[in-house]
Amino acid sequence: MPHQLAVTVRAPIAPGRKADVVQLLSDINRKGAASGPLPFAEMEGVHFARLFVIDDATDLEGRSLPASLVYMADIDAPLGRHWGELAAKAGPGLDEVFGRCADYPTEPVTPGARTAWLRGHSVASGAVYVNTVGRGLQQIRGEAWLREAIEDFLDDPSVSRARASATEVRAAVREFVASRPDLAWALRPPSPPSLGFRLREAAHKVCVPLVALLLSPLLLLALPVWGVLLRTHERRDAANRERPSLEHVRMLDRYEDHATQNPFTAVGLVKGGWFRQLTIRAVLYATNYGTRHLFARGNLAGVKTIHFARWVSIDDRRRVIFVSNYDGSLESYMDDFIDKVAWGLNAVFSNGSGYPATRWLVLDGAKDEQAFKNYLRRGQLPTQVWYSAYDTLTAHNVATNASLRAGLWADLTPDQTRDWLTLL
């Protein structure tokens, strides 16, 4: 199975064209982003995709930041295939929306020119979270299909009534799966991501701590200085408890709670000065290490409802975009944050202007429930176009489906067999 990649393309919108772009995106969203001008469902390996507009703004030093259009997708490798498919299958749609950006190629746009432009405007992520690394779209869809077939099979009263023990039921299920040519793949384990990817990840997992160890004398010397500076900043930084305006929240509401999952998109200014710049770079680096190697199996430090998330620094690192695809409502998502992973959010977001006051980077902060919720809501942007390839499945469901399939081919004890049947 392929590993997953985070694609980001961002371009400034030509002066005076912002309203146009927003209107275009709303039209696309109304028609549904699975087909139409941006047919994500017709492209290989697109888990999630979105387009949104970041309004023009001024940074903390008063410099103006132009309005921009952002495309993001969570896809299966290889990247080249996605660029190619975007250019070929979504060509007219891309020309229409990105055509409002200042330097988009002029008509007629060839697929090659489109791809080159998209690549040229792609932005690297500071940190990426993938719920389960290496679980590709084909696997997720296949395992959902497998589950439905098994559930339907078990609904037949003659199947369950005739078999008293868990072992007998499982044997019947295996026999059923084996008898279906379209499901026979499920009796084998999924293939792992490519060898090259696994070697690269293994090397990264080992090398980063090694380098940190080599640098540790320096880091240890710097740590007390950093600590003193941190506390100085934390005492001085102004928190902003202000509620988001009702108009802003109403605009956001329109795009929320249409499916089992929701998109979250936010942008925030990084606090001024080199110290916060340094801190957020270090924290995002550590976050990326954590999400790649420690939280790559369905659990982001206790939060199990996120499919994909990423942090992207933009505008010479003066701003950071945070996006995620999560299960449930924003209220439940924010409560999860506060209850389970406040420390982690504090470490990143406390470098953002207006965040509730923290102590020692990870304490307090998000625990000020309403100040934190206001901060997220104020920074949130409407996700004007959003696509999910499996919008009725929670991350929990996806993981259960994978366990169900794994239990088909594994050797199970009678106890394990009973537990396996509770997945249904």
Place this chain on the structure above:
Amino acid sequence: MTIELDLPDIQGLVARGYGQLPHSRFLMLSVTDRAGAREALSRLLPQVTTADERPDATALNVAVTAHGLAALGVPDRVADGFPREFLAGMSDPHTSRLLGDLDGSAPEHWAWGGPATPPVDAALLTYAADAAALDRQCDALEQDVRSSGWRVAARLDTLPLQPDEPFGFHDGISQPLLEGLPRAAGRDATVRAGEFVLGYPNEYGKLTDRPLVDAGDDPAGVLAHNGGRDNRNDLGHNGSYLVARTLRQDVDGFWRWAREATRGSDGTSDEARAVALAAKVVGRWPSGASLVKTPEGDDPALADDNDFGYHHSDPHGFACPIGSHVRRANPRDALDPDPGSPESIAVSNRHRLLRRGRVYRNDDGETGLHFLCIGANLSRQFEFVQHTWLANPNFAGLYDDADPLVGPRAARGATFTAPGQPVRQRYRDLPRFVTVRGGAYLFLPGLRALSWIAGDHP
């Protein structure tokens, strides 16, 4: 850590459900004339029952909607301090999507509180020891308010208080115990006062946001100071939010379904099997006994035994299904993080509701619940429970199972899964048993706040 509640300023319904006053009627009112309406409200003030009283004859509580605040002339600069969901109201399209109030439950079909019926500006919640006293109280109230700036938008009658809800199950057993009430003294397992009353620390140890009033808007100093460093007074202090919903219950349909679904392969029906399935759907036996305590059959001796969790005794839901109504309305220790732990219970405690509903039966036979619940944070409590726990087809790892008893049946969610050994039993295409017939988000102000609302506003 114990706090002192200002009981004489808190409305009585927060502290008690008036079990001694079995008769009740809820009058939903619209403002017709601002000045008259304020005067009538001011006249009602001395009659409002407070939390330090234990009325044995009659009780009255008064709540207002966001629409009502505007109709009474509360300036936007003050009203804007209320939370978004209160201001938007229950019939707002996004709220409907969140609550699952779609199709037959959509606000356009409501008998009250929807876009097709008169606006609800205020509610008078009346209670009495006997039917005649209730009639006398309501007649006098109606006469008074109708002569002075109000009209009655809906009159919600209730049946005399009974232990069972219309489906036939003992109801109202598990209620959060509010910190600071006399009966909570010395008890564990209380919930912080700020979860239900504004102006006190909540389960996060913080004060929930409240609407604040500049001193200039309260020249007479009617309201309490907000306790912060600025000069604003607190309109929220000692107030709560009140959710009112009329939920029609299809009792015949529910039992017809339970009997059909448990019909034997030879076509015979068996009442015991039907009751057992109904109990799986509800999560308790008709007596109220928990399925966790007595999985095999009802045991009225355990009717009021509320001392149990789910995780350790029934992690897979073999006794009480994961998707059953009571297990999702109050999951106790069943959810992340770390099910079975105090942390899990602490998370559940941030989503508790004080329920104050009463059963109704109309002349045409329609029956159900005038559901009332109280909280300090509509989005984290009522809306969260309704959306994330009840209406959500994917609750706790389920796939297509909205609440089998009260959940919506929109495009998805019409499945009920009863875990079992060796394997689960799945019920498909459940009919809708509960339909929303009306509703409103109201503010149940403290007495001083009510007096300020009824006063003149520049």
